[in-house]
């Protein structure tokens with residue numbers, strides 16, 4: 001029988017086949033091969049013994065959150081409590097795009113922000129780059145988004161306290177997922193969601209995930225450059241320009257002209273450095 005893994009808690013895998021759920025164990029060989037079944041995996045199960053016997057070929061695997069076969073990832077980005085973190089947003093965009101997953105930016109907590117105009121400008125900038133960008137209080141746009149996502153697997157991602165579970169509750173109040181206020185002392189979430197699980201909301205397979213804040217970039221410099229749409233069709237003196245120390249760099253010129261958001265360019269430089277440092281560690 002073929003089904004999809006909708007939930008994993010320790011070594012218990014919930015597999016949904018049509019509308020029936022089977023709580024399965026995974027065969028030892030997966031552990032042996034270091035290829036554990038993931039939420040989002042299509043699997044073949046032995047429904048008599050409640051065993052996962054085969055993982056079907058995957059489209060992709062994200063590692064933070066650890067899920068498979070994802071079409072879209074909603075980067076839940078809090079504007080306040082916890083404060084807006086453009087470094088994390090840009091990093092998630094890069095990681096998600098490099099996994100061939102389509103990113104969607106979901107801004108939350110606009111109600112807590114004083115300078116709403118500044119935030120709208122920021123969202124317009126990302127929108128112009130080609131990213132789907134929405135606010136969690138924009139009901140019209142959310143209705144449109146739901147049409148786009150019909151039938152797809154969509155994971156939520158973003159730091160603890162950003163409002164991932166709250167957003168799913170907003171889409172379907174019956175879910176009643178646990179949420180909690182962030183810690184005022186630390187100005188960050190308290191890791192309320194503890195496991196990865198798929199929820200079918202009107203035919204969209206949303207995955208709620210635990211929040212996180214630290215993410216490693218496991219990509220090459222070339223891939224990094226490809227995840228910055230701003231750099232496309234910009235002319236530099238050198239074709240393989242890294243847009244850093246080089247002269248006659250078209251990217252640096254348009255940063256100066258204010259056509260590229262400075263935070264985007266600064267984050268690019270930081271990511272470039274991180275990639276360089278981690279490759280040095282590998283060869284040490």
Ligand SMILES: Nc1nc2c(ncn2[C@@H]2O[C@H](COP(=O)(O)OP(=O)(O)OP(=O)(O)O)[C@@H](O)[C@H]2O)c(=O)[nH]1
Nearest residue numbers: 109161162163164165166179180181191192193211
């Ligand atoms: N004012 C305001 N509060 C919000 C908004 N969205 C979420 N919250 C609050 O933010 C807090 C954290 O929300 P959660 O949904 O638990 O956050 P999460 O991203 O699921 O966090 P983890 O499960 O820890 O990863 C809760 O107290 C929510 O009520 C919003 O748009 N405005």
Ligand SMILES: [Mg+2]
Nearest residue numbers: 164165192193
């Ligand atoms: Mg949560």
Ligand SMILES: [Zn+2]
Nearest residue numbers: 236241243249
């Ligand atoms: Zn350049």
